[in-house]
Amino acid sequence: MLRRYFLVCCFAAIPAIAAAADDIVVIVNQKTAVNKMSRDEVINIFLGRNRQLSSGVTALPLDLPSTSPEREQFYSRLTGKSMSEINAYWARLIFSGRASPPSLVHSQEEAMQMVADNRSAMGYVARSKVAPSVKIIFELHPE
Amino acid sequence: MPIKEACRILMFLAAMFAVPAVHGEQVGGVEFSGSGFLTVGVGKMLGGTRATVLDRNCPCFIADYAQGAVYDGRNGLQWGQDSKLGLQGTATLPNANFSVTAQAVARGTHNGNISLEWLYGSYQLTDNTVIQFGRKRLPMFYYSDIQDVGFALPWTHLPPQLYGWETVNYNGVNIRHQTIWGDWAATINALAGNENVSDSGYWKIYNGKFSRTRVKLNNIIGGDLTLARDWFETRLVYIQSGTQRESFTIWDDASQNYLPATDPGLPDNGTHQKIYGIALNMDPGDWIFRSELLYINRPGATYKDHAQLVGLGRRFGEWQLMATASHYRGEAVVVNGGDPQGQENHTSRSLTLRYNLTRSSDIKVQLDSQKDQGGPNWVPRYGDARLLTLSYDKVF
Numbered sequence: 431m432l433r434r435y436f437l438v439c440c441f442a443a444i445p446a447i448a449a450a451a452d453d454i455v456v457i458v459n460q461k462t463a464v465n466k467m468s469r470d471e472v473i474n475i476f477l478g479r480n481r482q483l484s485s486g487v488t489a490l491p492l493d494l495p496s497t498s499p500e501r502e503q504f505y506s507r508l509t510g511k512s513m514s515e516i517n518a519y520w521a522r523l524i525f526s527g528r529a530s531p532p533s534l535v536h537s538q539e540e541a542m543q544m545v546a547d548n549r550s551a552m553g554y555v556a557r558s559k560v561a562p563s564v565k566i567i568f569e570l571h572p573e
Numbered sequence: 574m575p576i577k578e579a580c581r582i583l584m585f586l587a588a589m590f591a592v593p594a595v596h597g598e599q600v601g602g603v604e605f606s607g608s609g610f611l612t613v614g615v616g617k618m619l620g621g622t623r624a625t626v627l628d629r630n631c632p633c634f635i636a637d638y639a640q641g642a643v644y645d646g647r648n649g650l651q652w653g654q655d656s657k658l659g660l661q662g663t664a665t666l667p668n669a670n671f672s673v674t675a676q677a678v679a680r681g682t683h684n685g686n687i688s689l690e691w692l693y694g695s696y697q698l699t700d701n702t703v704i705q706f707g708r709k710r711l712p713m714f715y716y717s718d719i720q721d722v723g724f725a726l727p728w729t730h731l732p733p734q735l736y737g738w739e740t741v742n743y744n745g746v747n748i749r750h751q752t753i754w755g756d757w758a759a760t761i762n763a764l765a766g767n768e769n770v771s772d773s774g775y776w777k778i779y780n781g782k783f784s785r786t787r788v789k790l791n792n793i794i795g796g797d798l799t800l801a802r803d804w805f806e807t808r809l810v811y812i813q814s815g816t817q818r819e820s821f822t823i824w825d826d827a828s829q830n831y832l833p834a835t836d837p838g839l840p841d842n843g844t845h846q847k848i849y850g851i852a853l854n855m856d857p858g859d860w861i862f863r864s865e866l867l868y869i870n871r872p873g874a875t876y877k878d879h880a881q882l883v884g885l886g887r888r889f890g891e892w893q894l895m896a897t898a899s900h901y902r903g904e905a906v907v908v909n910g911g912d913p914q915g916q917e918n919h920t921s922r923s924l925t926l927r928y929n930l931t932r933s934s935d936i937k938v939q940l941d942s943q944k945d946q947g948g949p950n951w952v953p954r955y956g957d958a959r960l961l962t963l964s965y966d967k968v969f
Binding site for chain 2: 470519521
């Protein structure tokens with residue numbers, strides 16, 4: 431019984447472990463005139479400090495669902511902050527009308543599709559999910 | 574059922590059953606979204622100076638000057654002072670780059686009465702520039718905008734030595750622009766407007782719980798600049814305005830009653846108060862550093878205001894421990910009749926432990942120790958106080 435419970439726990443943990451072990455990459459549309467971004471630039475876009483890419487194009491950042499392990503990994507590796515701290519940060523901006531949070535998508539596949547279809551969209555996904563229709567401009571490796 | 578009571582119940586139910594996210598719903602081309610915040614706070618006075626100050630039994634700890642929230646010397650737990658519930662709704666016309674936002678707050682310290690704190694329209698001029706008009710928070714302090722949102726604060730209540738003023742909102746217009754300067758993200762905000770406050774909680778602390786006053790800020794002009802890079806953020810603010818205060822009735826110790834005020838208040842003599850502030854905040858790794866200074870000069874007044882805070886904390890996973898010191902000092906302006914021996918002066922030290930229950934809720938426990946260092950002629954002398962507070966905060 432205990433062995434079965436252990437196996438169930440192991441299988442249940444696989445998605446989280448996979449997300450933790452994989453690179454998280456920031457992606458934009460193939461036609462976007464930006465090939466690389468610095469860590470500060472990515473922070474500025476996803477924390478609502480700036481809404482334009484260096485090329486002058488509007489940036490439309492996308493967030494994965496709050497329960498997504500990739501979202502937690504993305505913010506943890508990018509800012510060193512937990513999701514509680516990121517949510518506290520956004521509470522400050524939302525309730526003061528200073529900025530709007532990134533648009534919410536339901537999955538990495540939806541993020542890929544939106545980026546492939548929209549020159550302004552900018553998302554983050556696990557490297558293993560990246561398709562040729564998008565361009566990687568920043569990488570976050572496992573800590 | 575009275576409308577006020579119905580609104581209170583609706584707000585409470587909304588807080589209890591709201592989904593923990595900001596959602597948008599499209600109706601006829603208009604996108605509606607809602608969000609909210611809740612703080613349930615409870616405090617216990619542990620000790621301090623026992624005295625009757627105006628019409629209060631002390632020891633007393635002033636948790637929020639602007640709202641007149643005071644923990645006093647009564648026995649037992651005190652629930653109202655830090656408890657509040659806020660709901661915010663936004664209607665957006667995506668194709669017109671225009672939105673309207675309203676935020677209502679019910680406060681325990683006002684017996685749950687609801688006040689409309691924010692009501693403003695936003696027009697997005699460009700990707701990085703927005704113009705807003707209506708009723709907004711006066712951005713005097715770093716945490717002014719979210720002074721009611723407990724989940725976004727590292728304390729159970731803001732350090733009162735710094736966060737205490739007679740007005741917190743204004744009616745007017747502001748324009749905000751975001752840009753990149755080298756490696757820094759800059760946000761520039763300029764504002765103009767007016768404000769008129771009747772029976773400010775701030776003056777109830779100095780003149781009695783049921784005192785009557787009127788404060789007017791005319792021709793408010795100002796702005797703030799925020800520079801951020803990774804974990805470092807600094808904010809500079811300057812605001813000026815014409816200022817006028819009238820006192821109508823105040824507490825009289827001799828008769829133990831409220832009498833018409835003889836205090837002339839602060840006449841509108843055409844001069845401008847000038848408010849200067851700076852905040853330096855850092856969050857490197859698991860460390861948290863908060864600091865803020867404020868200086869207010871009002872020509873014609875008998876004193877100038879100096880206030881500052883400094884806080885250092887560290888995160889341990891979902892736990893956070895923070896120590897904070899804050900200080901207020903009134904500086905007598907002798908040429909205007911100010912008494913150097915009659916100035917307000919107090920310090921507070923606090924220790925706060927926070928635990929994030931979920932990604933959108935926390936529980937905090939805070940120990941405050943306040944020391945009254947006012948001059949020998951200073952009144953009202955609230956004295957020292959030691960306070961223990963516990964709060965549950967949630968955003969949804």
